[in-house]
Amino acid sequence: MxxxxxxxxxxxxxxxxxxxxxxxxxxxxxxxxxxxxxxxxxxxxxxxxxxxxxxxxxxxxxxxxxxxxxxxxxxxxxxxxxxxxxxxxxxxxxxxPDREREAVAWAAAHQPLDNLAAQRPELATWRGWLDSTGMVRRLASDPGAASALTSAAVRVLTELPSKGIALGRLAAETSGDAHGLDDGRPLATIVLSAARCLRGTPPVGDGTAGERRASWAAVGVHRDELSSSVLCLGLSGGADTVTGRILALARESGEPCVLTLRQLNAAILGVGSGVVSVCENPIVLASAADELGPGCPPLVCVNGQPSAAVWRLLDLLAADGARFRYHGDFDWGGIRIGNTLRDRISWQPWRFDAATYTATAATGGPLAGRPADASWDPGLRPALERRQVRIEEELVLPVLLDDLRALVC
Known part of the structure; x- marks a missing residue:
């Protein structure tokens, strides 16, 4: 005793x-x-x-x-x-006390998320949202289940953004369950909210299938080979493949062309080398089709964060020797898209730098969101922070169209 x-x-x-x-x-x-x-x-x-x-x-x-x-x-x-x-x-x-032991267990279950957010500051908003909503506790019945969920989420997010992977394959390789990222599954809820933040939007979507598809696409994940697509104009395709012939017909008629990932996966486009202009918003491409028609030089629209189909097309064009120039919205989201593109392909600014922003008289709404450095122009972030206004591509369309005309001459 x-x-x-x-x-x-x-x-x-x-x-x-x-x-x-x-x-x-x-x-x-x-x-x-x-x-x-x-x-x-x-x-x-x-x-x-x-x-x-x-x-x-x-x-x-x-x-x-x-x-x-x-x-x-x-x-x-x-x-x-x-x-x-x-x-x-x-x-x-x-x-x-059991409650104290439980509190420690829940904290340990959240630790993988804390570690990930510390390594990737762009996920800080997402991490705070998880705490404010108690989302992990709502999705997991106990600390053990929560630990398994957060660990799986970290494994998935470690692979994102991806250069292009099917949703089911990503789920199988990271969680051992090909349906683990299906709509409504706890793992999908956690990871998709992070994907939205990586896309530059709030962690909560609008509840539509289209929004979910776009958010997955923003981090290089496609639900299938048909749901991921890319919009282009003026690409001269070759006669050796169906996709090449589709591009050739679209260019001849001066019409925009929508290509799916399936059409691009095994394609030999036959586009050849030359300058390919890349824009962020479909309005630029639609306006170019209206005003330039069959005379429009090669133009690709990323339509926000690049989808798997966008990446595939750009890779094929780069393999043919294409040289890229890029223009996007002058706002924090536009800068992040530019950084994402520059991490994968080499491009030159197409009126997308501090000097152009400062000299542009057009103004949109107030600049909002979390600031980001522009990897291609260190002066762009300070210029936006001084002026505090965003300038969308729609506001500078005449200048962009003149640039496209100049390429034809």
């Missing part, structure tokens, strides 16, 4: 309170009462108390390290606690 008076003399004072605190933390976390515990910046009295307990010097320096296994053995031999630290925990600490 434990000697409570001796235990209180050895471990019940203020000088050893830190040691009992370390034991209590281990109990809360469900860890064994063994191993080394350390106190930084130990006082003289704290060191002397440990030396009385151990019966020897406790080292030198400012920190103080104690082997719980040694303490356990000493207490057993001395008879102060025949059952070792188990007796100490029972008599001096008591039972750890």
């Amino acid at each position: 434990a000697d409570l008076d001796r235990l209180r003399r050895l471990l019940g004072g203020e000088e050893t309170e830190w040691l009992l605190d370390r034991l209590r933390r281990r109990m809360i976390n469900g860890k064994p009462l063994s191993g080394i515990v350390t106190l930084g910046s130990a006082t003289h009295d704290q060191r002397r108390a440990i030396e009385r307990l151990l019966g020897r010097r406790a080292g030198t320096g400012t920190s103080l390290s104690v082997s719980l296994d040694e303490v356990d053995a000493i207490l057993r031999r001395s008879g102060a606690a025949p059952d070792g630290l188990a007796d100490v925990a029972k008599l001096l600490i008591g039972t750890v």
